[in-house]
Amino acid sequence: MDRFFVQRMKTKWGSCSSARRSIRLNSELAKKPRECLEYLVVHEMVHLLEPTHNHRFTAFMDQFMPNWQFYREILKCILQVSLRQLTWQAVVLVAQDSGLTITNDLFRR
Numbered sequence: 563m564d565r566f567f568v569q570r571m572k573t574k575w576g577s578c579s580s581a582r583r584s585i586r587l588n589s590e591l592a593k594k595p596r597e598c599l600e601y602l603v604v605h606e607m608v609h610l611l612e613p614t615h616n617h618r619f620t621a622f623m624d625q626f627m628p629n630w631q632f633y634r635e636i637l638k639c640i641l642q643v644s645l646r647q648l649t650w651q652a653v654v655l656v657a658q659d660s661g662l663t664i665t666n667d668l669f670r671r
Contacts, residue, residue: 564582564583564584565582565583565584565585566584566585566587567584567585567586567587568586568587568588568589569586569587569588569589570588570589570590571586571588571589571590574588575587575588575590575591575602575637575641576588576591576602576603576605576606577606578606578607578609578610578613580609580610580613583610585603585606585607585609585610586606587599587602587603587606594637594640595636597633597636598633598636598637598640600627600633601627601630601633601634601637602637604623604626604627604630605623605630605634607626608622608623608626
């Protein structure tokens, strides 16, 4: 990776340009659980190895972060709530609909 950017992004948590070997992360991730930031960094770095979300990409994700799908679901819940500008109680309800349980430190399946 040659370049790393943090910026405000309206519709994405992150992006990767394998041609430019650069990664961009949404500055809002700083307000999310640390594990979600780790997931996004791993996700975007895997794109440097595999640009598409195919079987090879999934295999790399499984190798580098075995519980990556769990954190992807957490970010989906948070995104649904923030797009609707709902309260933390709404995060709990959206998470429960996805089969997640919220604890003091994070979400649990």
